[in-house]
Amino acid sequence: MIRALVCVFATLGCVVFSCERAYAHEGAAADQVTSQSATIQQGGLLFRSNCSICHGANARGGGKGPDLTTGRWVHGGSDADIFHTIAQGVPGTAMPANDLEEAEIRAIVSYLRSLAPDRHAVGSGDPVKGARIFFGSGGCNACHMVTGKGGVLGPDLSDVGASRAASYLVESIREPDKELTEGMADPNDLYNVPLRYDTVTVILADGRSLVGVAKNEDTFSIQLMDTGGTVHLLLKRDLESVRHEPRSLMPPYPPSRLGARDLADLVSYLEGLRGR
Numbered sequence: 001m002i003r004a005l006v007c008v009f010a011t012l013g014c015v016v017f018s019c020e021r022a023y024a025h026e027g028a029a030a031d032q033v034t035s036q037s038a039t040i041q042q043g044g045l046l047f048r049s050n051c052s053i054c055h056g057a058n059a060r061g062g063g064k065g066p067d068l069t070t071g072r073w074v075h076g077g078s079d080a081d082i083f084h085t086i087a088q089g090v091p092g093t094a095m096p097a098n099d100l101e102e103a104e105i106r107a108i109v110s111y112l113r114s115l116a117p118d119r120h121a122v123g124s125g126d127p128v129k130g131a132r133i134f135f136g137s138g139g140c141n142a143c144h145m146v147t148g149k150g151g152v153l154g155p156d157l158s159d160v161g162a163s164r165a166a167s168y169l170v171e172s173i174r175e176p177d178k179e180l181t182e183g184m185a186d187p188n189d190l191y192n193v194p195l196r197y198d199t200v201t202v203i204l205a206d207g208r209s210l211v212g213v214a215k216n217e218d219t220f221s222i223q224l225m226d227t228g229g230t231v232h233l234l235l236k237r238d239l240e241s242v243r244h245e246p247r248s249l250m251p252p253y254p255p256s257r258l259g260a261r262d263l264a265d266l267v268s269y270l271e272g273l274r275g276r
């Protein structure tokens with residue numbers, strides 16, 4: 001009994017403490033925006049009763065308030081910014097201040113995030129966290145080089161931020177097969193059509209096969225880097241077959257593997273890569 005009471009008090013203490021922090025600091029309050037489905041559901045209910053009248057049933061715009069699912073935020077796109085807009089309103093416009101509870105506002109932000117999880121990736125991530133994912137849990141560096149560090153199976157990403165739009169980066173990570181990267185120009189092609197980073201399967205004369213990307217290829221030979229990173233210089237006359245398939249050797253990173261928040265951080269890291 002006493003033990004149970006102590007637990008209750010300890011929990012209450014924590015709740016009070018976190019509320020105080022949240023009040024003191026909107027950033028800290030917004031930190032607790034989550035992707036838990038119960039919270040998102042609660043946020044959806046709150047949205048429909050307080051906001052839909054202007055922003056439409058599913059936040060897609062309702063005539064009196066803008067679409068909130070486009071991923072573009074006039075008043076700032078971080079969790080803390082959106083929290084602030086909802087709490088304080090936008091003075092001089094129809095967007096009212098709200099006296100919702102902190103937890104309710106967080107639930108609404110979680111709900112809004114859930115509507116366009118990938119578009120959230122544009123312009124709101126933390127590049128420092130993104131770098132940690134790139135070289136850590138994401139394992140991207142196993143195949144990609146950034147300013148001299150990393151693997152070489154995939155393209156060098158040292159200046160990918162200067163050459164690619166955020167939406168392309170999102171697609172490259174979520175669905176690598178959709179648009180394959182073009183590599184260096186094929187030196188043997190008169191029209192200078194670049195080689196694509198497609199998947200190449202070579203069958204050797206003895207029946208063994210190698211899978212990888214072509215780092216170079218002409219009528220007589222192919223330079224194949226296998227998935228282990230070893231480069232094989234092969235003469236085509238020694239091979240059983242060479243097959244190109246229009247799919248990526250990069251594994252897709254669906255939301256179950258890389259959450260919306262992590263994707264946003266990664267993309268903002270990649271967007272900042274602008275030179276060797």
Ligand code: HEC
Nearest residue numbers: 050051054064065072073074075076085086090093094095
């Ligand atoms: C009376 C109509 C009205 C209601 C009710 C209303 N809004 Fe708005 N909201 C607006 C208008 C109009 C704007 C655009 C303000 C501007 O011109 O920047 C806006 C802007 C916003 C923005 C900023 C979008 C951006 O691009 O940065 C957010 C976020 C937002 N509303 C969320 C909410 C939420 C959540 C609720 C419910 C708790 C709510 N609004 C209720 C009318 C409304």
Ligand code: HEC
Nearest residue numbers: 138139140143153154155172176179180181197248249250
């Ligand atoms: C097993 C190796 C491998 C891993 C791991 C890998 N990639 Fe890739 N990646 C590739 C290959 C091969 C390509 C080129 C083919 C294609 O377009 O998908 C590529 C292409 C890309 C491109 C497109 C570059 C351009 O300019 O077109 C981006 C961006 C990218 N990867 C980012 C990432 C990120 C971020 C991660 C980690 C979350 C990652 N990759 C993990 C192999 C890999």
